[in-house]
Amino acid sequence: MTSSKSSYDAVVVGGGHNGLVAAAYLARAGLSVLVLERLDHTGGAAVSARAFAGSPVRLSRYSYLVSLLPDQLIADLGLDLRLASRSVASYTPTLRGGRPDGLLVQRPAGPETAESFRRLTGGDAEYAAWERFYTEVGTLAETVAPTLLQPLPLEREIRERVDPAVWTDVVQRPIGEAIEARFADDTVRGVVATDALIGTFASLHDPSLVQNRCFLYHLIGNGTGEWRVPIGGMGAVTDELARVARAAGAEILTSAGVSAIRAGEDRAEVSWDDAAGRHTVTARHVLSNVAPWVLRILLGEGEEPETKPQGSQLKINLLLDRLPRLRSGVDPEVAFAGTLHVAEDLSQLEAAYADAAAGRVPSTLPGEVYCHSLTDRSILGDAPAGTHTLTYFGVHTPASLFEADPVGAKETAVARALAALDEHLAEPIESCLARDADGAPCIEAKTPQDIERDLAMPGGHIFHGDLDWPWAPNRARLETPAQQWGVQTDIGSVLVCGSGSRRGGAVSGLGGHSAAQAVLASR
Numbered sequence: 001m002t003s004s005k006s007s008y009d010a011v012v013v014g015g016g017h018n019g020l021v022a023a024a025y026l027a028r029a030g031l032s033v034l035v036l037e038r039l040d041h042t043g044g045a046a047v048s049a050r051a052f053a054g055s056p057v058r059l060s061r062y063s064y065l066v067s068l069l070p071d072q073l074i075a076d077l078g079l080d081l082r083l084a085s086r087s088v089a090s091y092t093p094t095l096r097g098g099r100p101d102g103l104l105v106q107r108p109a110g111p112e113t114a115e116s117f118r119r120l121t122g123g124d125a126e127y128a129a130w131e132r133f134y135t136e137v138g139t140l141a142e143t144v145a146p147t148l149l150q151p152l153p154l155e156r157e158i159r160e161r162v163d164p165a166v167w168t169d170v171v172q173r174p175i176g177e178a179i180e181a182r183f184a185d186d187t188v189r190g191v192v193a194t195d196a197l198i199g200t201f202a203s204l205h206d207p208s209l210v211q212n213r214c215f216l217y218h219l220i221g222n223g224t225g226e227w228r229v230p231i232g233g234m235g236a237v238t239d240e241l242a243r244v245a246r247a248a249g250a251e252i253l254t255s256a257g258v259s260a261i262r263a264g265e266d267r268a269e270v271s272w273d274d275a276a277g278r279h280t281v282t283a284r285h286v287l288s289n290v291a292p293w294v295l296r297i298l299l300g301e302g303e304e305p306e307t308k309p310q311g312s313q314l315k316i317n318l319l320l321d322r323l324p325r326l327r328s329g330v331d332p333e334v335a336f337a338g339t340l341h342v343a344e345d346l347s348q349l350e351a352a353y354a355d356a357a358a359g360r361v362p363s364t365l366p367g368e369v370y371c372h373s374l375t376d377r378s379i380l381g382d383a384p385a386g387t388h389t390l391t392y393f394g395v396h397t398p399a400s401l402f403e404a405d406p407v408g409a410k411e412t413a414v415a416r417a418l419a420a421l422d423e424h425l426a427e428p429i430e431s432c433l434a435r436d437a438d439g440a441p442c443i444e445a446k447t448p449q450d451i452e453r454d455l456a457m458p459g460g461h462i463f464h465g466d467l468d469w470p471w472a473p474n475r476a477r478l479e480t481p482a483q484q485w486g487v488q489t490d491i492g493s494v495l496v497c498g499s500g501s502r503r504g505g506a507v508s509g510l511g512g513h514s515a516a517q518a519v520l521a522s523r
Contacts, residue, residue, distance in 0.1 A: 002274075003251060007282045008032045010519060011270045013258045013298070014289030016044025018498045020241035020252075021512030022287050024077050027248035029520055034281060035250060036272050038257040038456065042242045044289075045455055045462065046507050048235030048379070051444055052319055054437025056381030057373075057389060059317050060234035062446070062455065063462075064370060064391050065227040068220065068508030069237075072149055079240050083228035084375050088338030092191055093328055093424035094120065100327035100424065103187055107226070107338065121185045133182050133192070136166050141219040144470055148220070148503060148510055151484040151517075152472040171469070175212045176204030179346065189346035194368065194395070195219070199462045201312035201398045203353050204346070213467040217505055220470070229375040237507065261286055261298045265492035285522075287497040287515045288489075291457060291464035295489070295496070311448035311460030312356075314367070314394030314413050319434045319442035322386045323371070325426040336371035336390070343367065343420040344395075352396040361401055361409055365416040367394035387434065392417055399448035399459050406449055414445045464500040472502070481521035485514040495519070 010026050012019045015037030027033045041047065045062035066083050074081055089105040104116040109131075117127035143161050147153050159167055169178035175196050183189045193204055195218035196211040204211055219225040230237050246252060255274050262269045263286060271280040288295045293308055323332035343352075343366045352362035370391045373380055380387055394417050402409045422428050433441040448460025457464065472478060472486065482488035486502025487495045497515030498504055504511040 002276065002279055003034050003253065003281055005032060005034075005281065008034045009283065010034075010285040010287055011036065011268075011281060011283040012287045012289060012497065013261070013270065014038070014044065014498065015042035015242070015252060015254065016289050016498065017046045017238050017241060017507055017509060018504070018512035019044075019287065019289035020238060020245050021073070021077070021509040022289070022497045022516045023250040023252070023512075024241060024245040024248055025513065025516035026519060027245055027250040028077070031519070033245075033250040034283075035245070035252040036256040036258050036270070037252065037254045040255045042252060042254065043235055043238035045457070046234040046238045048233030051317055052434070052436040052442040055319060055383065055434070055442065057319055057383050057387065058233050058235065058379050058381070059319075059389055060230075060372060060379075060391070061317060062315065062451065063234050063507050064372070064393070065507070066230050066234075066237065067227045067506040068148070068217065068510060070149055070509070073509050073513055077241070077244050079244060081237060081240050082231040084231055085226060085228055086338045086375055088334060090191060090339040090341060091330065091335040091337075092187055092341040092344065093326060093335070094187055095327070095423065100329075102326070102328045102330055102335070103191065104330070104334070105191070105338070117188070120187065126183060126185050126188050129182050130188065136163060137170060137219060138225075139163060140166050140170055140216070141225055144216070145220045148470065149513060152476075152478065152486050152502060154476070155469070155471050155474050158471050170212055170216060171209075174205045174207065174209060175215050179204065186345040186347050190344040190349055191341055193346055193349055194341060194344050194366075197349065197395045198368075198393065199311065199313050200467075201310065201353075201356070201396060203350065210466050213469055216470070217467060221508075229372055231376050231378060233372070233376070233379045234507070258298060260300065261295075261494065263299060263491045263494045268491075268493040284493065285519050286494045287519070288494060289498040289512070291461070291498070292496060292500040293458045293465070294456065295494070295500075299491070299494070309459040309461035309465045310399045311451060311457070311462060312396065312398040313448065313460070313462065314365070314392070314397040314417060315446040315451075316392035316394070316414060316417060317444050318390040318392070318429070320388045320390060320432045321384070321434045322432050323388050324429055324432045327424055327426050333374060336369065336388075337374050340369040342369060342424070349396070356396045356398055356401060359400065361412045361416065362396055363416070365394055365413060365420050366396060367392050367417050367420065369421065392421070397447070402447045402449050406447070410445060410447050413447070462499075463505040464498060467505045468502050470503045481518040484521070485518040487511070487515045487518050
């Protein structure tokens with residue numbers, strides 16, 4: 001299959017969710033659009049897949065929750081999409097003085113949450129600090145969220161609408177300082193801190209504040225910070241985006257690996273290869289849904305190893321015959337209903353960072369566990385009763401740890417991740433694993449190198465690089481639509497439409513929306 005035209009208004013390079021968002025907006029506005037996807041399917045990291053032989057279960061194999069996708073974007077595109085809230089925000093099993101217990105945070109928080117804080121910390125002060133902190137930083141989220149579908153505001157426009165203490169805590173000083181000042185309990189501190197570390201390798205006291213930017217993005221989804229489960233799995237999101245884009249007239253070609261972009265200020269040529277050979281089309285705009293580091297290579301600038309992003313995560317997908325019992329005695333369907341934090345006390349997080357920064361797989365590996373099947377049973381198909389999925393996301397596992405010995409380091413990391421979980425279980429997690437058609441345990445692990453190999457994300461970085469603040473610096477040049485929407489490159493005809501845009505990162509659609517609006521504003 002090849003393109004129907006030799007020239008388009010816009011060519012989108014990469015059929016991940018942001019590229020499909022951009023294509024849908026532009027096609028609905030009447031522009032001719034071609035999407036070129038290297039893989040044999042669209043979706044990028046936001047896909048559902050049958051990962052285990054003989055099992056009907058469709059896992060959200062890479063991306064696993066929907067965070068920032070605005071309700072207004074869903075309405076704009078007429079997406080038939082269900083995003084379900086989880087009844088539990090988080091559960092953190094603890095083991096203090098040999099006594100198993102845990103910290104439960106409901107959604108919304110209620111008396112059981114207050115009692116859980118009281119039992120863990122011995123009083124009401126920590127829960128009061130929790131409520132006060134999230135109320136205060138929530139005002140920043142409520143201020144930023146409505147701007148995400150608008151041209152970039154200037155930093156001062158946001159700052160003047162936010163309490164100065166909150167601005168200092170989140171935007172000006174390392175987030176670790178605020179966490180340590182506001183909370184006394186090691187576990188509570190760690191639960192707050194983890195939102196700063198997903199996919200981000202940094203100390204909570206890093207002066208670059210990359211961890212602060214990660215923390216902010218976790219707060220601002222629709223103004224609430226809630227991460228929701230897509231009914232039907234992550235693939236349901238991108239399948240629906242592809243459907244809407246095609247219905248609007250966009251052409252989508254898969255197995256079409258872009259090999260070169262030759263671009264000027266007002267026009268570009270895009271070449272790709274498929275089974276039939278090489279093809280080239282021209283376009284007024286090229287929207288890049290690949291990482292900026294990859295885009296530079298496609299533009300002929302060559303690789304720059306020293307600037308290559310480095311991802312930091314260990315993703316483990318498991319299929320279980322049953323949910324494991326916990327030593328604390330909490331109902332597994334409560335413990336696993338939200339985010340289950342493992343080895344994520346603040347002291348453990350910082351110790352793990354120190355290990356990894358020294359080139360060692362952390363001796364105690366922090367991570368988070370999600371059970372999507374408790375919220376969305378549709379992904380199980382006709383699997384036997386009791387079957388559940390678990391997704392583990394480990395932090396402080398940068399790509400550099402797996403370079404010298406990819407197999408051995410991966411085995412070590414997986415073993416330590418499962419050991420950290422087993423510490424809080426009444427039965428080993430491996431005893432609960434389902435078996436595939438060949439009798440092998442249903443477990444797969446993805447290091448940053450695996451992510452790079454599977455998805456062509458350089459360094460396996462899930463954000464395509466370090467996150468930016470979702471506003472423009474006060475002295476930023478905002479003269480062109482591309483600059484105003486945070487999607488500019490050095491070439492006028494080429495825009496960034498993916499996670500590498502100013503407001504990119506996570507499953508949000510913001511990069512695609514911003515690039516599409518910049519194109520439409522330039523007509």
